[in-house]
Amino acid sequence: MLDYRHCTLCPRRCGVDRTAGQLGFCRMPDRIRAARAALHYWEEPVISGSFGSGAVFFSGCTLQCAFCQNGVISQENFGKELSSAQLREAFERLIDEGCQNINLVTPTHFLPSILPALTPKLPVPVVYNCGGYESVETLRELDGLIDIYLPDYKYSDNTLAARLSRAPDYVETAAAAIQEMYRQVGGAVIEDEQMTRGVIIRHLVLPGCIDNSLGVLDWIADSFPKKDVLISLMSQYVPMSQAKDLPPFDRRITEEEYAAVLSYLYLLELDHGYTQDFSASSADYIPEFNLEGL
Secondary structure (H helix, E strand, O other), X not given: OOOOOOOOOOOOOOOOOHHHOOXXXXXXXXXXXXXXXXXEOOOOHHHHOOOOEEEEEEOOOOOOOOOOOOHHHHOOOOOEEEOHHHHHHHHHHXXXXXXXXXXXXXXXXXXXXXXXXXXXXXXXXXXXEEOOOOOHHHHHOOOOXXXXXXXXXXXXXXXXXXXXXXXXXXXXXXXXXXXXXXXHHOOOEEEXXXXXXXXXXXXXXXXXXXXXXXXXXXXXXXXXOOOOOEEEEEOOOOOOHHHHHOOOOOOOOOHHHHHHHHHHHHHOOOOOEEEOOHHHOOHHHOOOOOOOOO
């Protein structure tokens, strides 16, 4: 059972009683806090489609990455408190606006309040959009409720994960989590160019970290049947948050760095999914967090 008391929703397993006002790593209370609920057009094409993904961006995060592009909500905790009933109303408004799916962005630390808003079942797929650093025990509670998992697999190097995300067990923890996601939803199902079920694994190429990216691709190739899991290889790194003062993460990636990782992706025959033009390395893709839709 998912509970805010003695909170173990994420792999941090802080054990705090959030119902009594205690705060753990995510620094979030026992009430939903969100910063935006709006149609979002910048996800992968099978997620955004023609009409947009109904993305709800939750405040706080279980990773707090040094390079986070959404730092104003993940680390500065900007957002508005909502009840489960108000969240359900936000979902229904997005569906009325024609969204392709309901996209839960960094939802883990609010799951006890989010799950009631998913019942009765929504008429569109539900997307679980996360950083990959998830508890298998928590994910098992979502079996049958989530249609599409959209996790990052950020690191194949725990030293790098510890430095940038304070998660020295990221590699094995995220690997187990993504395998559980795949167990639940299986291979990708795409109908009329819209994903209705499956897993898309995202990976953001970081400056000076080609080997990290190659290791991520090796793990994906070794872990899943070809074409069952889609891959989204991203070039959109922009120095944000603490990374602006943390070399080599204070610069954008080079074309040569992205090309090297892209070449390896093709070598491994992992070209079932999405890549980005190098021009995607821009702050233009960062949403405006202004409480829209809330």
